[in-house]
Amino acid sequence: MALATLVHPTGYHVASWLHPQAQADASTSIEYYQRVAQTAERGLFDLFFIADTPAARTSNLTAFSRMPLFMNVFEPVTLLSALSGATRHIGLGGTASTSFSEPYNIARQFASLDHLSHGRAAWNVVTSANDFAAKNFGLDRLPAHGDRYARAREFVQVVRQLWDSWEDDAFIRDRAQGLFFDPAKQHAVAHEGAHFRVNGALNIARPPQGRPVIIQAGASDTGRELAAETAEVVFASESTIEDGIGFYRDLKGRMPRHGRDPDQLKVLAGLPVLVAASRQEAEDMHAELQALIHPDVGRSRLAMDLEADLSGLDLDQPIPEERIPKSANFHQAYFNHIVQMIRVEKLTLRQLYLRYERGNKTIRGTAREVADQMQAWFEAGACDGFMLMFNLLPRDMEAFVDLVVPELQRRGLMRSLYEGRTLRENLGLIRPPHPRAAG
Amino acid sequence: MALATLVHPTGYHVASWLHPQAQADASTSIEYYQRVAQTAERGLFDLFFIADTPAARTSNLTAFSRMPLFMNVFEPVTLLSALSGATRHIGLGGTASTSFSEPYNIARQFASLDHLSHGRAAWNVVTSANDFAAKNFGLDRLPAHGDRYARAREFVQVVRQLWDSWEDDAFIRDRAQGLFFDPAKQHAVAHEGAHFRVNGALNIARPPQGRPVIIQAGASDTGRELAAETAEVVFASESTIEDGIGFYRDLKGRMPRHGRDPDQLKVLAGLPVLVAASRQEAEDMHAELQALIHPDVGRSRLAMDLEADLSGLDLDQPIPEERIPKSANFHQAYFNHIVQMIRVEKLTLRQLYLRYERGNKTIRGTAREVADQMQAWFEAGACDGFMLMFNLLPRDMEAFVDLVVPELQRRGLMRSLYEGRTLRENLGLIRPPHPRAAG
Numbered sequence: 115m116a117l118a119t120l121v122h123p124t125g126y127h128v129a130s131w132l133h134p135q136a137q138a139d140a141s142t143s144i145e146y147y148q149r150v151a152q153t154a155e156r157g158l159f160d161l162f163f164i165a166d167t168p169a170a171r172t173s174n175l176t177a178f179s180r181m182p183l184f185m186n187v188f189e190p191v192t193l194l195s196a197l198s199g200a201t202r203h204i205g206l207g208g209t210a211s212t213s214f215s216e217p218y219n220i221a222r223q224f225a226s227l228d229h230l231s232h233g234r235a236a237w238n239v240v241t242s243a244n245d246f247a248a249k250n251f252g253l254d255r256l257p258a259h260g261d262r263y264a265r266a267r268e269f270v271q272v273v274r275q276l277w278d279s280w281e282d283d284a285f286i287r288d289r290a291q292g293l294f295f296d297p298a299k300q301h302a303v304a305h306e307g308a309h310f311r312v313n314g315a316l317n318i319a320r321p322p323q324g325r326p327v328i329i330q331a332g333a334s335d336t337g338r339e340l341a342a343e344t345a346e347v348v349f350a351s352e353s354t355i356e357d358g359i360g361f362y363r364d365l366k367g368r369m370p371r372h373g374r375d376p377d378q379l380k381v382l383a384g385l386p387v388l389v390a391a392s393r394q395e396a397e398d399m400h401a402e403l404q405a406l407i408h409p410d411v412g413r414s415r416l417a418m419d420l421e422a423d424l425s426g427l428d429l430d431q432p433i434p435e436e437r438i439p440k441s442a443n444f445h446q447a448y449f450n451h452i453v454q455m456i457r458v459e460k461l462t463l464r465q466l467y468l469r470y471e472r473g474n475k476t477i478r479g480t481a482r483e484v485a486d487q488m489q490a491w492f493e494a495g496a497c498d499g500f501m502l503m504f505n506l507l508p509r510d511m512e513a514f515v516d517l518v519v520p521e522l523q524r525r526g527l528m529r530s531l532y533e534g535r536t537l538r539e540n541l542g543l544i545r546p547p548h549p550r551a552a553g
Numbered sequence: 554m555a556l557a558t559l560v561h562p563t564g565y566h567v568a569s570w571l572h573p574q575a576q577a578d579a580s581t582s583i584e585y586y587q588r589v590a591q592t593a594e595r596g597l598f599d600l601f602f603i604a605d606t607p608a609a610r611t612s613n614l615t616a617f618s619r620m621p622l623f624m625n626v627f628e629p630v631t632l633l634s635a636l637s638g639a640t641r642h643i644g645l646g647g648t649a650s651t652s653f654s655e656p657y658n659i660a661r662q663f664a665s666l667d668h669l670s671h672g673r674a675a676w677n678v679v680t681s682a683n684d685f686a687a688k689n690f691g692l693d694r695l696p697a698h699g700d701r702y703a704r705a706r707e708f709v710q711v712v713r714q715l716w717d718s719w720e721d722d723a724f725i726r727d728r729a730q731g732l733f734f735d736p737a738k739q740h741a742v743a744h745e746g747a748h749f750r751v752n753g754a755l756n757i758a759r760p761p762q763g764r765p766v767i768i769q770a771g772a773s774d775t776g777r778e779l780a781a782e783t784a785e786v787v788f789a790s791e792s793t794i795e796d797g798i799g800f801y802r803d804l805k806g807r808m809p810r811h812g813r814d815p816d817q818l819k820v821l822a823g824l825p826v827l828v829a830a831s832r833q834e835a836e837d838m839h840a841e842l843q844a845l846i847h848p849d850v851g852r853s854r855l856a857m858d859l860e861a862d863l864s865g866l867d868l869d870q871p872i873p874e875e876r877i878p879k880s881a882n883f884h885q886a887y888f889n890h891i892v893q894m895i896r897v898e899k900l901t902l903r904q905l906y907l908r909y910e911r912g913n914k915t916i917r918g919t920a921r922e923v924a925d926q927m928q929a930w931f932e933a934g935a936c937d938g939f940m941l942m943f944n945l946l947p948r949d950m951e952a953f954v955d956l957v958v959p960e961l962q963r964r965g966l967m968r969s970l971y972e973g974r975t976l977r978e979n980l981g982l983i984r985p986p987h988p989r990a991a992g
Contacts, residue, residue, distance in 0.1 A: 131726070131733060138726040142668045142758055144638070168657060170718070170756035175736035182733045186724050186758045189665035195634035196669045199583070218607060218689040219654060226628035229581045230635045250657040250753040279609070285625050287570070287577040292847050294570060294621045297614035314689040317609035319581055319625045408731050 115492050115527050116380050116499030116541055118161035118207070118347070119154050119511065121147075123182065126386060127505040128415060128471060129406035131182050135509055141187050148200040150508050155204040157515035158529055160540050161236060161347070162197070163329075163501070164190040166209035169246035177414040191223045198231035205537030207236030207329055207347075212269040213262055214251045217310055220269075221276035224326045225318045233322035233536030236347065237273075238329040239340075241266045244444055259443065263336045265309045270328065270344050272312050275303045277325045279315035281548045301550055323538045324546040333361075333447040341379070342368030346543050349501045351384045351447045358383055358496030380541055383497035385488070388478045388505055389513050396478040403505055404468055412467030419448040419470075429464040432456065481517035488518075489527060554931050554966050555819050555938025555980055557600035557646070557786070558593050558950065560586075562621065565825060566944035567854060567910060568845035570621050574948055580626050587639040589947050594643040596954035597968055599979050600675060600786070601636070602768075602940070603629040605648035608685035616853040630662045637670035644976035646675035646768055646786075651708040652701055653690045656749055659708075660715035663765045664757045672761030672975030675786065676712075677768040678779075680705045683883055698882065702775045704748045709767065709783050711751050714742045716764045718754035720987045740989055762977045763985040772800075772886040780818070781807030785982050788940045790823045790886045797822055797935030819980055822936035824927070827917045827944055828952050835917040842944055843907055851906030858887040858909075868903040871895065920956035927957075928966060 123141035124130040131138065140146045154162050170185050171178050178185065190208030197206055206227065210220050220237070228235035241262035242248075248256045256262070284299035302315045330345035332338065341348050342365060352358040366376035390396035409429055417424040421444060422437050433456050442449030452470060455461050461469060477487050491497050504510035522528040534540035562580035563569040570577065579585045593601050609624050610617050617624065629647030636645055645666065649659050659676070667674035680701035681687075687695045695701070723738035741754045769784040771777065780787050781804060791797040805815035829835035848868055856863040860883060861876050872895050881888030891909060894900050900908060916926050930936050943949035961967040973979035 132728050144669050170754040172741040172754050175739060179732050179734050179736045184756055187756060189661045191631060192634040192662055192665040192669060195631040196638050199635050199638045215658060216690055222628045223631055226631040230583050230631060246753055250751055251655055252750040289571050293618050295618050297618045300614060302611040311691040312689055314685055315609040315611050317623055317626060
């Protein structure tokens with residue numbers, strides 16, 4: 115099974131930075147990130163992944179000053195480039211928005227990262243973050259969902275063409291003939307689309323992986339369709355095995371219509387996980403972090419993902435129906451999850467934010483219990499692997515590597531060493547042949 | 554005196570890749586760049602610098618296939634980020650165009666590089682490369698010189714404001730109070746200009762240097778004015794001490810009008826240099842590379858910088874006057890230099906391209922001879938230091954570090970160790986105080 119890990123500086127838990135074991139300045143410490151990436155590599159993970167949004171919040175700062183969330187972080191491409199020298203095997207994936215950058219720049223930076231890392235780059239294609247991001251790039255608000263996805267689709271098409279600007283063996287460096295490259299093996303892009311006009315060739319050789327791995331996480335119908343067409347890794351966020359199977363089948367079922375082999379897309383189920391020597395110890399560690407959540411933080415986090423104003427509400431009452439928006443603009447899956455907890459489970463605001471921090475599928479327990487759950491998901495066909503999220507770093511990742519990885523290896527579910535030379539090889543993804551190459 | 558080095562993969566000489574001592578795949582080998590950067594650091598250089606253009610040529614490929622020039626190179630920000638972990642002291646400077654990117658992305662990536670490198674980032678502000686770049690970004694051709702500079706000026710203003718999004722001590726990480734930052738110390742940018750609208754805050758703490766160092770190289774009047782207003786390092790390209798003094802005085806003389814202390818801008822004279830045990834050996838090494846230049850390459854290089862069509866001309870005749878354009882669109886200094894060689898020196902096409910490859914001020918000789926020249930420029934007030942360019946890497950840089958650096962140290966012209974912790978400190982540039990900080 116494939117393993118990725120989503121790395122937030124001090125951990126996935128919103129209160130992790132308050133924990134005595136957290137490194138307070140983690141978010142801008144490269145030495146810290148090196149240690150975490152090396153731990154993930156010790157655990158033979160396929161992918162070290164950095165989420166992103168190109169904005170800091172500038173309103174409601176009193177509440178947000180209690181949470182580090184993306185207010186002070188390394189930019190992903192620079193961070194992953196720096197980490198390429200501190201690791202040798204693990205994939206390096208980062209988010210970059212198609213709404214606020216140019217295809218040539220993104221194609222070039224990820225191609226360069228792929229060369230720097232000898233074939234370990236992955237790009238998580240996102241269409242947006244929030245209105246704060248839009249305002250940093252000349253807009254008043256985020257374009258509509260459909261428009262963002264139309265632009266994203268064209269963006270990815272152009273980026274893939276740019277990665278194919280040169281055939282794999284274009285740079286012959288033939289000193290006898292004095293030829294650095296074979297002119298016949300440049301294939302300039304000539305793209306004239308609704309969102310982009312790009313006429314030229316990338317100024318870097320075809321990446322070691324042919325193309326860096328494309329990641330997506332969109333859960334909407336439009337997002338799934340784009341993923342079925344272009345993604346090679348998808349982060350899923352379903353809470354139950356049944357929902358996971360449904361998502362998995364739906365997504366892979368869409369692929370043949372795009373002429374793709376369903377095996378060439380790996381669905382990684384998001385897995386917040388906390389392992390300890392005993393179940394009770396894991397529960398205690400979880401409770402310790404939950405107790406550190408300030409009510410203002412819980413309320414704001416929920417308001418952000420529900421895209422609602424929750425100010426002034428009693429913490430020990432349910433959220434009134436009139437405060438719930440009709441639909442989500444930013445992240446449909448988060449929204450649906452919260453609305454379900456409000457309507458079906460009738461939770462109070464406090465219960466809701468405490469529950470929401472981890473969701474129903476949080477796995478807390480011993481290595482055997484955690485491995486059991488992972489095995490159940492994997493063997494039921496709910497995923498091809500997991501996107502691991504750790505509450506507190508590096509503590510919880512170290513425990514997972516020391517306790518769960520050996521258990522998965524014993525069960526034959528995980529490698530005992532990196533077999534592949536590139537991220538694609540480790541994930542079992544083919545290296546895309548160049549479209550012009552004889553086949 | 555300050556020392557920077559402009560690093561082209563196998564060297565500054567257009568035929569360097571053909572030399573038996575060159576590493577053919579240097580341009581996409583991070584291990585190679587690490588070795589070169591570490592050599593520069595052994596030489597106590599202030600700055601390791603990467604030039605750039607966001608385009609590969611897509612026409613006249615038969616001629617261009619004989620020269621590696623920017624056809625297959627790492628993207629600068631990713632390369633410098635990777636090098637930050639392989640070096641400890643040397644500054645890391647890279648080119649990024651204001652014509653083809655967004656201020657938020659550039660501000661963010663260079664701020665991130667500054668954090669990754671603990672205060673060693675520098676940004677070379679350029680307005681353009683060529684029409685090939687324009688076509689990669691939705692345009693048919695490069696905007697006019699004045700328009701590019703107007704955009705560049707506004708771009709730099711916005712980037713500097715974004716770097717000041719947070720006061721230096723904004724991120725207090727106060728666990729007792731549960732406050733990650735002090736909300737009063739965020740100062741969001743509210744910029745509405747002719748070219749950009751940016752309303753928001755950068756999502757990374759103020760860089761270790763306050764602001765990464767700003768480099769420029771524009772030689773035109775508009776370029777000098779922008780440099781006088783915003784640059785902290787300027788690469789100069791004058792060929793004689795007299796011209797160097799003229800440029801130096803002109804540039805520094807413009808600074809007080811912008812309220813700036815002339816000492817806060819370092820003029821680095823471009824210095825192609827080749828040192829050897831004897832003068833004759835240096836001349837032989839030079840001749841060896843010159844002999845490797847293919848006539849098609851010489852002609853194309855010249856045509857590119859003269860912005861002229863030189864096809865069909867006899868190599869052993871002067872360039873006819875009617876082939877010379879009235880003015881330059883891309884790089885005025887190169888253009889002027891070539892035109893002068895045509896009109897004043899009456900060189901043939903072949904003589905011209907052989908001469909142009911190094912120019913009149915190439916320094917070839919022993920360590921003492923090279924140091925004499927550098928000392929003469931420096932003490933005459935023609936520069937604050939040098940931008941070293943080496944014909945063949947790493948050979949010529951190693952010779953400079955082993956032979957010239959000790960000579961300069963003996964003369965008291967160079968440090969014997971890095972005294973500063975940041976690039977600014979090593980260059981003698983102040984750390985800009987935050988505009989809102991009490992002062």
